[in-house]
Every structure is written in structure tokens, then in C-alpha cells.
Amino acid sequence: MTLKKAGVEHVVHLGACGRDDTTIAHWAWHQLVEKYIEWCGFTFTHLRPETFMQNVLSYGGKRVINDGVIQHYVEDARLSWVDVNDVAQVAALALGHPEVHAGQTYRLGYDAISFGEMAALMTSIYRG
DSSP: OOTTTTTOOEEEEEOOOOOTTOOOHHHHHHHHHHHHHHHTTOEEEEEEEOEEGGGGTEETTEESEETTEEOOSSTTOOEEEEOHHHHHHHHHHHHHOHHHHTTEEEEEOOOEEOHHHHHHHHHHHHHO
């Protein structure tokens, strides 16, 4: 049974961050899905979270922090972090109130920081 036949009217899509004119395949794929949802005639809310905070400690099942050192491969890139629980709360609100959120694309994230800045912040909190 298709979503239309089931009576679904509003779709909240969890995509990925990226410019609207991106040439990066990962982001472009998510944006293709966004366009398909729109083409199908649903009202929609697109969520584009940045980097998930939960990936700080592990990524793909592999620990990222070993012997007190954060291992990463992005040099000093500044990333905007968002907690998956916050993303879920935004999704629930968008589903519960489509009249407010229909037609919106929300980029979800916070102040961007590098891994070095994050390590310094974590160290200062740990040491109190």
C-alpha cells in the first residue's frame, strides 16, 4: 500500500545538511529524496541535521576516543553538532503540527567548533 492510499498527507523527512546546490553525492541524494516527496504531492517538512553529537564517542561502532585522544580526520574543520534527541523532538513537533511546519526546511545544528576546541571544552569540564 502506498502512503497516499494509506491517507498520509504530511511527511517529515530526515535528510542531511548541505547547500541546496550541492555537488556532494551524499547530500545530493538526500535532496533528491526531498524533491521526490514534494513531487508526490505531500505536504512536507525537511530536516537537515548537521553532525550528530553521538558520533563524538564512536562512529560506525568504532570507538573514536582511545587513551584520552580523540581520533578524527577533518583537521581543524569546524562542525556544527546536534543531539539526535533534539532532532527527534523537532520531528515530533513537525508531525504534530504540520499546519505550522509544512513547506519548511530546517537546518539543525548549533555553534560550530573544531575537534580541538571540543577537546579543550571537554577537558575543562572534566577538570572542573
